Amino acid sequence: MNYRMILRIIGYILFMEAFLMLPGAVIGWFDGEPDVVRAYMISIAIILVVGALFTWTGRNARKGFYAREGFVTTGMSWLVMSALGCLPFWISRQIPSYVDCMFEMVSGFTTTGSSILSNVEGLSRGLLYWRSFSHWVGGMGVLVFLMAIVPLSGKNGGFTLHILRAESPGPSVGKMVPRMKKTALILYLIYTGLTVIDFILLHLAGMPVFDAFCHAVGTAGTGGFGVRNDSLAGYSPAAQTITTVFMFLFGVNFSCYYLILLKRFKDVFRDEELRTYLLIIFASIAVISLNIRGLYGSLGEAIHHAAFQVGTVMSTTGFATADFDLWPALSKSIMLILMLGGACAGSTGGGLKIARFVLMLKALRRNIHENLHPTEVRRVKMNGQGVDEKVLANLHGYLIAYVGILIISFLIISLDGFSMETNISAVFATFNNIGPGFGAVGPTMNYYAYSNLSKIVMIFNMLAGRLEIMPMLVLFSRTTWRTK
Amino acid sequence: MKILVAGSGKVGSEIVEKLSAEGHELTIIDNDTDVLESIMENYDVIGVRGNAASLDVLEEAGARDTDLLIAVTDMDEVNLLACMTARSINEDIKTIARIRNPDYRSQAVRMRSLFGLDMSINPEENAAVEIKRLLQYPGFLNIDTFARGNAEIVTLRIDENSQLKNVKLNDLDHIVHTTVLVALVERGGRCIIPDGDFVLQENDRIHVTASTNNLSVLLRNLGILTRRVKDVLIAGGSTIGYYLARELEDTGIRATIIEKKPSRCNELATLLPKARIILGDASSQQFLESENLGSFDALITLTGLDELNIVISLFGQACGVPTIITKMSHAENNRMLDSLPIGSVISSKEMISSTIVRYVRSIQNTKGAALTVHMFGNGTAEAIEFDVDDETRHCGEELKDIHVKHGVLIAGITRGLETEIPSGSSRFLPGDTLVIVAGSDLKIRELNDIFED
CATH class of the missing domain: 3.40.50.720 (NAD(P)-binding Rossmann-like Domain)
Structure with a gap:
C-alpha cells in the first residue's frame, strides 16, 4: 500500500477544504458574528496544519498506485474531510454534540440532506453557507475536482482512473476524453454552468441572493439542505418549479450533457438509462397526482406537488414543499420504491441508480431464459453494446452488499424504539442519500432523536451510499491492510 | 495533439507510453477488452473496443477531429484499411501504418500513395538494418546515428576487465587518445549526465559521442577486437x-x-x-x-x-563468439540484463516508438523540430538532433559563456561533414547541426528550450 501517496492526496484535499470554508468566515464577519468567525479560523488552522502534516509525510511518495490505493484514498479522504469539516459547527457550539456535527457534515458531503436540526433558521448564515455548500463540493466529488486542478498523474498516469471509479457513481465508470484532467474539467464546467443558471433563475423567481445560492448548490449536488424550517414550502411556486426542473436535470448522467455539447443528440435520446429515468418520472407523477387529487385545490396544484416530491426523491435531493407523510398509502409506497431506485449513473444523485436497475432486470430476464433454453447463448446489452460479464458480476456483489447493509443497519437502529416505518425509511433515506423519510423522520421532522450509535450507523450508511459501498467496505476489510 | 492508436500490442503500448508521457490526448482502439482495461489503468488514455478498420468504431473513437492515426494492429491489411477509412471521414488526418509482411515490401512506396499514408513503418526491417549497422562496428552495444551519418552515439558497457573501469572522465583522453565525450551514463537503471569528476564503475553503460571517423580509433585504443565480421x-x-x-x-x-x-x-x-x-x-x-x-x-x-x-x-x-546480439521483445530494459554477457540488446518496438515520437514532434512544430530522437534508459533520457537556424539564440558565442539548463548537454556540433566534440571554446553557427542529450522530463521540443535564458 502506498500510504505516502494516499496521505499526500488527502493533504491536498484538506487544503482545498480549508479554502472552500473561507467564505463562511467572511459571511460570519459581515453578519457581525465573531463566534462564527473564530470557529472558522480555528477550524481552518487545524485543517491546514493536518493537511501540511499529511503532504509533508507524503512528499517523497512512490509512484505505484493501483485499484486498492484508489479505494482507500477515496474512503479515507471522505472520512477525514467530514471529521475535520464539521469543526466549525462544533467549535461555535451551535451544534453541541460532535456526533451530531459529524452527522450533519457527512449528510452534507454525501448530498443526503438528513438533518439533526429542528430549527434550521437558528443556525448562523455563515454556518448555513458551509452546510449547503458541502452538497456542491460532495456532489461531483472532491477527488474529481482535485484531478481537474492538480496534476496528480506522473509516470503512471492511468492511476487517476482508479480514483474516478471509486468516487463516481455508476456500474461502469469511464472517461469522456482521453485526458483525466480534461474529463474532470468538463464535468465541473457542466456542473458549475448548470448551478449558475439555477442560481440566476431562482433569484429572478424572488429568492434572496443567499437563499438562492444555498438552494442552487443544494439542488446541484442533489443534497437537500435548505435554509428555512419549512424547506421550500414558503417560496414562490415559480421557485419551486425551477427547483423541480433542476432536480431532474441534476439526476441525469453528466455524459449526456457532454454529448449535447458535442451536438450528438441522437446518442442522448437513444440512451436507455435516460429513457427509463424519464419514463419512471412521468409515470410516477401521473399516478401520484391522481392519487392525491383530493388533498389539493386543483389538479394543477396536485401535479405541482407530485412533480416536486417525485423529483426530490428520485434525484435523491430531499427538499420538500409538501409533507408526503400525510399522503395516501399508494403514493407513499411509490415514494418508498422511488427512494430505492435513485438517479442516473454519473449524475450527482444517489441510490441504486437507474442503470443498475435496468441491468438487473435484463440479467434477470436472461437468467429466466437460460433456464428454459439452457443451450442458447444470450448477451445482456445496454445501448446496443454488449455488457461485460464482469460488470454484471460486480452488480450482483453490489446488490448483496446493498441489501446486507440495509438489513444490518435496520436491525441496529431498531434498538432505539421508533416505529418500523420510521426505521426502514431512515435507513433508506440515509443509505440512498435522499434526506427525509417517513414517520418520525418525515419531511417536517429530523434525525435528532436517534441515539449516537444509530447516528454513527447512519453516518456509515451515507458514506457507503455516496461512494457506492466498496470504498467504505474496503476500509474495513483485513486484506486491505495486510502487508503481505 | 489528438492521436488515435489502433492496436495495443507490444509496439502499440510502447507508443502509448511514450506519447502519453509527451502529453498528447490518446485514444486506443483494440479488440480485446482486457488489454484495453490494463492500458487504461496504466496510462491516462481512453479506450474504444472494436475493429479499427470499421467506420463506426473510428467514428466513436473520434477520428473526425483527430490529428494522427497510428495503425499498429497485428494485421497489415487492417492497418491499411483503418488508415484509408479514417482518411475518408477526415481529410486532414495524418496516418501511420505498420506494414511488416515481406510480401508487401516492394510495393511499400506505392501503397503509401494508394492508401494515403503519411508514413509506413516496418519494425522488423528497422531492426534488421540496426543489426546490420552493429555488425559493421562490432564492439559497440548500440550505435545511434546523427547528422546524416556524420556523428554517432555509441554504447559501451564497462565490464570487469575494461580499461575504463574506475577512470575519472577528465582522464579519459589519456586512455583513448582521441576526442570523445561521455554524454550519458546509465547506472542501476538511472540516467546520469556526468561532469568531469565523474568516475566510471563496473556495469555502467556509457553512451559516447564521437565523429564517425574516430570510432575505429576508439575501439582499437580500448583494446576491443575489431575483426571484420564475415x-x-x-x-x-x-x-x-x-x-x-x-x-x-x-x-x-x-x-x-x-x-x-x-x-x-x-x-x-x-x-x-x-x-x-x-x-x-x-x-x-x-x-x-x-x-x-x-x-x-x-x-x-x-x-x-x-x-x-x-x-x-x-x-x-x-x-567464444566475439559479437553477440540478442533480440528482446519484453524485458529489454530489465536491469538484470546489464550483468549478463549477452552483448547488444535489440528491441524493435523501442526503435519504432522513437521514430514515431520524432514524427509527432515534427508535425507539432514544423519549424525547429528535432531531426532525430533516440531514447536511452527506458525513455528517461534522450539524444535529440536539431538544426541551428537564424532564430537560435547564442549563435557564435563560446559554449562556456552560454547557460544551458541543468541536465542538458551539447554532445556534438556538426558543420558540413565535420563533427566536432564540443569543448568550452566551441561555438555553433546557423546551418550547423547540434546533438543534445537531456533528461526526457525537460521536454526539449526545440533548440531554444535548452537555454536557461
Missing part, C-alpha cells in the same frame, strides 16, 4: 532474420540461419539464395556445437522467445 549465425528464421539475411547479401557477410520448422526453411531457402539455411533446433547445445558455433564471428538470436534468446546468447558467449 560469418554470422542467425538463430531463428523469423521475419527479422529474413530481412537481416537480405540486408547482409550485398555486404559480403555470410549469413547462416537456423530454423526448426521445415516449411519455413523451405520458404527461406527460396527467398534467400545466398544464405545458408539449416534445419534444426537452435536451443539444443549439441546441435549448435555440431554446427561449430565457436567459429562464427557473430551470433544473433532472433527466436520468438526472449528467454531462449538469452540462453542461446549466453552459450555463444561461452563458446
Whole structure:
C-alpha cells in the first residue's frame, strides 16, 4: 500500500477544504458574528496544519498506485474531510454534540440532506453557507475536482482512473476524453454552468441572493439542505418549479450533457438509462397526482406537488414543499420504491441508480431464459453494446452488499424504539442519500432523536451510499491492510 | 495533439507510453477488452473496443477531429484499411501504418500513395538494418546515428576487465587518445549526465559521442577486437532474420540461419539464395556445437522467445563468439540484463516508438523540430538532433559563456561533414547541426528550450 501517496492526496484535499470554508468566515464577519468567525479560523488552522502534516509525510511518495490505493484514498479522504469539516459547527457550539456535527457534515458531503436540526433558521448564515455548500463540493466529488486542478498523474498516469471509479457513481465508470484532467474539467464546467443558471433563475423567481445560492448548490449536488424550517414550502411556486426542473436535470448522467455539447443528440435520446429515468418520472407523477387529487385545490396544484416530491426523491435531493407523510398509502409506497431506485449513473444523485436497475432486470430476464433454453447463448446489452460479464458480476456483489447493509443497519437502529416505518425509511433515506423519510423522520421532522450509535450507523450508511459501498467496505476489510 | 492508436500490442503500448508521457490526448482502439482495461489503468488514455478498420468504431473513437492515426494492429491489411477509412471521414488526418509482411515490401512506396499514408513503418526491417549497422562496428552495444551519418552515439558497457573501469572522465583522453565525450551514463537503471569528476564503475553503460571517423580509433585504443565480421549465425528464421539475411547479401557477410520448422526453411531457402539455411533446433547445445558455433564471428538470436534468446546468447558467449546480439521483445530494459554477457540488446518496438515520437514532434512544430530522437534508459533520457537556424539564440558565442539548463548537454556540433566534440571554446553557427542529450522530463521540443535564458 502506498500510504505516502494516499496521505499526500488527502493533504491536498484538506487544503482545498480549508479554502472552500473561507467564505463562511467572511459571511460570519459581515453578519457581525465573531463566534462564527473564530470557529472558522480555528477550524481552518487545524485543517491546514493536518493537511501540511499529511503532504509533508507524503512528499517523497512512490509512484505505484493501483485499484486498492484508489479505494482507500477515496474512503479515507471522505472520512477525514467530514471529521475535520464539521469543526466549525462544533467549535461555535451551535451544534453541541460532535456526533451530531459529524452527522450533519457527512449528510452534507454525501448530498443526503438528513438533518439533526429542528430549527434550521437558528443556525448562523455563515454556518448555513458551509452546510449547503458541502452538497456542491460532495456532489461531483472532491477527488474529481482535485484531478481537474492538480496534476496528480506522473509516470503512471492511468492511476487517476482508479480514483474516478471509486468516487463516481455508476456500474461502469469511464472517461469522456482521453485526458483525466480534461474529463474532470468538463464535468465541473457542466456542473458549475448548470448551478449558475439555477442560481440566476431562482433569484429572478424572488429568492434572496443567499437563499438562492444555498438552494442552487443544494439542488446541484442533489443534497437537500435548505435554509428555512419549512424547506421550500414558503417560496414562490415559480421557485419551486425551477427547483423541480433542476432536480431532474441534476439526476441525469453528466455524459449526456457532454454529448449535447458535442451536438450528438441522437446518442442522448437513444440512451436507455435516460429513457427509463424519464419514463419512471412521468409515470410516477401521473399516478401520484391522481392519487392525491383530493388533498389539493386543483389538479394543477396536485401535479405541482407530485412533480416536486417525485423529483426530490428520485434525484435523491430531499427538499420538500409538501409533507408526503400525510399522503395516501399508494403514493407513499411509490415514494418508498422511488427512494430505492435513485438517479442516473454519473449524475450527482444517489441510490441504486437507474442503470443498475435496468441491468438487473435484463440479467434477470436472461437468467429466466437460460433456464428454459439452457443451450442458447444470450448477451445482456445496454445501448446496443454488449455488457461485460464482469460488470454484471460486480452488480450482483453490489446488490448483496446493498441489501446486507440495509438489513444490518435496520436491525441496529431498531434498538432505539421508533416505529418500523420510521426505521426502514431512515435507513433508506440515509443509505440512498435522499434526506427525509417517513414517520418520525418525515419531511417536517429530523434525525435528532436517534441515539449516537444509530447516528454513527447512519453516518456509515451515507458514506457507503455516496461512494457506492466498496470504498467504505474496503476500509474495513483485513486484506486491505495486510502487508503481505 | 489528438492521436488515435489502433492496436495495443507490444509496439502499440510502447507508443502509448511514450506519447502519453509527451502529453498528447490518446485514444486506443483494440479488440480485446482486457488489454484495453490494463492500458487504461496504466496510462491516462481512453479506450474504444472494436475493429479499427470499421467506420463506426473510428467514428466513436473520434477520428473526425483527430490529428494522427497510428495503425499498429497485428494485421497489415487492417492497418491499411483503418488508415484509408479514417482518411475518408477526415481529410486532414495524418496516418501511420505498420506494414511488416515481406510480401508487401516492394510495393511499400506505392501503397503509401494508394492508401494515403503519411508514413509506413516496418519494425522488423528497422531492426534488421540496426543489426546490420552493429555488425559493421562490432564492439559497440548500440550505435545511434546523427547528422546524416556524420556523428554517432555509441554504447559501451564497462565490464570487469575494461580499461575504463574506475577512470575519472577528465582522464579519459589519456586512455583513448582521441576526442570523445561521455554524454550519458546509465547506472542501476538511472540516467546520469556526468561532469568531469565523474568516475566510471563496473556495469555502467556509457553512451559516447564521437565523429564517425574516430570510432575505429576508439575501439582499437580500448583494446576491443575489431575483426571484420564475415560469418554470422542467425538463430531463428523469423521475419527479422529474413530481412537481416537480405540486408547482409550485398555486404559480403555470410549469413547462416537456423530454423526448426521445415516449411519455413523451405520458404527461406527460396527467398534467400545466398544464405545458408539449416534445419534444426537452435536451443539444443549439441546441435549448435555440431554446427561449430565457436567459429562464427557473430551470433544473433532472433527466436520468438526472449528467454531462449538469452540462453542461446549466453552459450555463444561461452563458446567464444566475439559479437553477440540478442533480440528482446519484453524485458529489454530489465536491469538484470546489464550483468549478463549477452552483448547488444535489440528491441524493435523501442526503435519504432522513437521514430514515431520524432514524427509527432515534427508535425507539432514544423519549424525547429528535432531531426532525430533516440531514447536511452527506458525513455528517461534522450539524444535529440536539431538544426541551428537564424532564430537560435547564442549563435557564435563560446559554449562556456552560454547557460544551458541543468541536465542538458551539447554532445556534438556538426558543420558540413565535420563533427566536432564540443569543448568550452566551441561555438555553433546557423546551418550547423547540434546533438543534445537531456533528461526526457525537460521536454526539449526545440533548440531554444535548452537555454536557461
